[in-house]
Amino acid sequence: MARLLHETIGPLLQITAVILVKRLYVGRFKPGANPTGFFAREWEYTRRFLMTRLLPDGKFCGAGEILGKHYKYTTFIWRALGAKVGERIFWPGSGVHVADGMYDLIEIGDDVVFGSRSRLYPSDALGALPIHIARGANVADRCIIYGGVTLHPEALLGSGGVAPRRTTLNAGSIHVGSRDGRAVMLNPGKSSHLDDEVSLRVVEAKPFGRATYLGLATYAVIPWQVMPIIGISAKVLKTAFNILPIYFSWYVTAFFTASVMDVEWKDIPAWQYFSLLYVLFLAIKAVHTTLSIGLGLMNKWLLIGKRQTGMYAWDKSSYCFRWKLADQLSWNDYPKLLRGSAHLCAYYRFKGCQIGNNVCLYPTGADPPMPEPDLVSIGDGACVNFAHVIAHTNTLGTFSLNTVIIRERATLCSESRIMGGSVIGPDAILLDHTLAMVGDDVAAKAIWQGWPARHVMEDPGLKAISNTPTTDSSMFNKQNTKSFFSTPRKPRGKRGYFPLSSDSPGKTGTKLTGLKGSYGTGDAL
Numbered sequence: 282m283a284r285l286l287h288e289t290i291g292p293l294l295q296i297t298a299v300i301l302v303k304r305l306y307v308g309r310f311k312p313g314a315n316p317t318g319f320f321a322r323e324w325e326y327t328r329r330f331l332m333t334r335l336l337p338d339g340k341f342c343g344a345g346e347i348l349g350k351h352y353k354y355t356t357f358i359w360r361a362l363g364a365k366v367g368e369r370i371f372w373p374g375s376g377v378h379v380a381d382g383m384y385d386l387i388e389i390g391d392d393v394v395f396g397s398r399s400r401l402y403p404s405d406a407l408g409a410l411p412i413h414i415a416r417g418a419n420v421a422d423r424c425i426i427y428g429g430v431t432l433h434p435e436a437l438l439g440s441g442g443v444a445p446r447r448t449t450l451n452a453g454s455i456h457v458g459s460r461d462g463r464a465v466m467l468n469p470g471k472s473s474h475l476d477d478e479v480s481l482r483v484v485e486a487k488p489f490g491r492a493t494y495l496g497l498a499t500y501a502v503i504p505w506q507v508m509p510i511i512g513i514s515a516k517v518l519k520t521a522f523n524i525l526p527i528y529f530s531w532y533v534t535a536f537f538t539a540s541v542m543d544v545e546w547k548d549i550p551a552w553q554y555f556s557l558l559y560v561l562f563l564a565i566k567a568v569h570t571t572l573s574i575g576l577g578l579m580n581k582w583l584l585i586g587k588r589q590t591g592m593y594a595w596d597k598s599s600y601c602f603r604w605k606l607a608d609q610l611s612w613n614d615y616p617k618l619l620r621g622s623a624h625l626c627a628y629y630r631f632k633g634c635q636i637g638n639n640v641c642l643y644p645t646g647a648d649p650p651m652p653e654p655d656l657v658s659i660g661d662g663a664c665v666n667f668a669h670v671i672a673h674t675n676t677l678g679t680f681s682l683n684t685v686i687i688r689e690r691a692t693l694c695s696e697s698r699i700m701g702g703s704v705i706g707p708d709a710i711l712l713d714h715t716l717a718m719v720g721d722d723v724a725a726k727a728i729w730q731g732w733p734a735r736h737v738m739e740d741p742g743l744k745a746i747s748n749t750p751t752t753d754s755s756m757f758n759k760q761n762t763k764s765f766f767s768t769p770r771k772p773r774g775k776r777g778y779f780p781l782s783s784d785s786p787g788k789t790g791t792k793l794t795g796l797k798g799s800y801g802t803g804d805a806l
Contacts, residue, residue, distance in 0.1 A: 288520045289513050292343035299335045299342065300361045303382065307331055309363060310383040312428075314408035329404070332382025339376025347516060349508030350374040351605070352493065359384060367391035367416060369490030371678065374608075377401065377420075383409060386428070390416030392487045394678045396440070397649075399424040405446065415452075417487070419677045423698075425459075437677060438464060440698065441716055441732045458716055458732035465733060487678030492596035500599045515609050526569045530562040537561065570615050577611035578631050584610075587633055588655040588672075590701075592681045601680055608652075620646055629654045637661035637689070645695070656682060656701070660689035668693035668711070672701040674719065683719070691723075698732075712737065 307328045316322040340346070341358050348354035355372040363385035370389060375397040379387060386403040388411060399420050403409050410428030414420065418432040421440045429447035432438060436450040439457030442464040450456060454470025492498035493505050503511070534557055538546040546554055584607040585600070593600040619625035621644030626636045634654035636642075641664040643650060651657055653672035659665070665687070672685050683701030690708045693699065697711040702719040705711065709723045712730040723729055728737045 284524055285517055285520055289347060289516050292341075292347050295342035296344040296358060300358070302335065303332065303362055303384075307382070310381075310385040310403075310409060312386055312403075312409050312411050315404075315406070329381035329383070333380070336379075336382050339378040341376065345372075345374075345376060346609075347509060347512045349505065349512055350376075351489070352505045352508050354509065359387075359389075364389065367393070369486055369494050371395060371487065371489045371675075373397040373399070373422075374605075380404065386411045387414075388412070389414045390418070390434070392417050392485075392490050392678070394419045394487060394489070394675060396420060396422035396424065396675065398422055399426070401426050403428045407446075410446070417485075417677070418450075419675075421457075421675075433470075435677065436470065439467075440700070440718075457718070460731065488594040488596040488680070489601075489678055498596045503602065511606075512609070519610075519612065522573070526562060526566045529565050530558055533561050533565065534558045570618070573612040573615050574628065577613070577615075578628075580607045580611050581632060583607075588653055588682055590656065590682050590684055592679065594680060595678075616650065617643075617646060620644060629657075635659065637663070641665070643667065653682060657685045657687070659687045660691065660707070662690040663687050663692070665693045666697075667695040669696075669698040671698065674701055688725075 310328070316325050336342075341355075344358065345355055351372050351374065353370075355376075356366050356368075356370055359366045362382070364379075364387040366387075367390045369392050371394045373395050377395050378400045380400065380402045381404055383403040386409055387401060393414050393416065396419075399422060401412055402425065403412055405428060408428075412426055412428060413431040415432055415434045415436070417435045419435075419437045420426065420432070421438060421442065423440060424438050424442045424444070426438070426444045427446045427448075430444040430449070432444075432450045433452040433454075435453045437455045438444060438450060439455065441458045442456050443459035443462065444450065444456075445463050448463065451470035453468070454466065455468040456464035456466050458465050486495060492502055496502070534554070535546045537557065538544055538549060538554075542549070584603045592598075595601050616625065616628055619628060621641060625642045626640050629642065629651070630636055632654040634651070635658040637660045639662045640659050642659075643665060645667045647667060647669070649669070651670040651672070656672040657670055670685055670687075670693070673680065673682050681701070685699055685701060686704045687693070687699075688705060688707045688709070691705040692710045693705070694711060694713045694715070696713055697715040697717075699705060699711070699717040699721075700719045702721075703717040704722045705717065706723050706725040706727065708726045710728045711717060711723070711734065712728065714732055715730050715734045716732040717723060717729065718733050721734065723734075729735065730737045
């Protein structure tokens with residue numbers, strides 16, 4: 282009972298205590314330069330230290346998992362901590378981390394969509410500045426937003442986007458990744474002025490808001506008010522199931538000593554009892570872990586089935602709700618025990634992934650492991666390190682699924698990310714911290730690096746790429762001080778945009794065609 286209360290009521294009590302400490306002791310954070318006086322400066326840094334320790338991430342002490350990660354209860358917590366937050370926000374399952382707990386400096390409009398693992402940094406060595414995210418904007422996965430940043434209506438900061446201090450993203454603009462310390466602009470959008478006609482237009486509610494809060498879905502939707510009941514019930518069931526090996530070990534040990542050793546467990550030496558208990562616990566835990574993985578597979582096929590490519594808007598398809606429910610009822614930690622082994626490949630084959638022979642999957646782990654294995658194909662001899670293979674996009678609230686193809690002997694290095702619609706050719710390499718965007722087709726033996734990615738070299742022999750503006754192979758000589766990482770990326774005509782190079786700031790295409798609505802956007806985990 283104590284374990285159940287700790288897992289269900291404990292997170293709620295912890296976040297309640299954190300809110301009280303913030304409001305009664307820490308107080309409000311205000312914008313401005315860092316204090317210069319000794320006592321004022323030390324008190325300010327002490328407040329930030331306390332909030333950093335109390336809220337080290339965006340998960341609110343685990344309360345989000347109990348109340349419903351994506352729903353309005355998260356909005357209530359943000360408001361209680363001092364943030365100004367609108368309605369119908371889509372919150373990611375991983376939470377949005379606000380550095381130093383400075384929620385007072387955050388303002389979020391209606392119908393904003395967040396991707397996973399993004400971070401907001403209102404303060405720096407110079408001082409603290411507010412962050413404004415206007416209605417309908419989209420902050421995708423792994424984004425970094427610094428103080429003084431303003432995202433105007435319908436602005437999109439795509440996957441891995443970095444918004445430096447005092448940056449303004451125009452209404453309807455599209456930025457992604459980071460190059461030279463700021464996001465790459467794919468579409469300039471409209472005027473940034475708040476009195477602009479485009480900025481003042483009414484932004485339509487996103488599919489998630491229409492389905493969850495406005496009752497406009499084409500199917501029956503579980504009311505968001507009852508999500509805590511589902512969260513607590515799932516937590517109780519999983520916690521009770523997780524402690525079964527402990528109780529089973531006690532009873533099986535007692536049964537074994539009585540039936541096999543013909544003696545009561547109380548009458549044998551302590552070292553013998555605990556040795557037997559330990560061995561039986563390991564055996565029972567192995568069976569329990571296998572059963573947990575099997576139940577997770579069963580939940581996937583019963584609640585989701587086999588995924589197909591296409592659009593799955595929250596208000597037109599029940600897929601997203603079924604996916605989140607299956608994820609909540611599954612044990613996602615146990616497959617990590619299989620990382621790097623053939624057993625992990627077998628596990629993903631059971632989930633629908635097409636995997637060849639001699640494939641090495643996640644030898645150093647994954648965060649997250651591939652959430653849509655049905656749509657992923659991996660060829661013989663490929664290696665996927667601590668990489669992110671994500672087949673879904675959630676662009677401005679429009680959820681879609683697409684295939685991912687990783688061909689023979691391809692390598693995805695640590696923190697690389699490939700999006701739905703990408704193809705990684707045979708023997709190709711994505712170096713560390715590399716993003717292959719929607720529609721990218723990495724040629725055989727090519728080596729890419731960057732977020733978004735650019736061609737680095739054609740093969741390990743450091744041969745200059747013939748299809749880029751720079752074809753002088755002398756740039757790869759050791760005497761040349763210019764790094765080959767500065768080679769401009771070839772414009773992808775089928776996506777219809779022209780990424781900025783480091784030596785041509787301000788140039789951008791205005792035509793955006795092809796895979797409409799999927800430019801470098803983030804996942805919805």
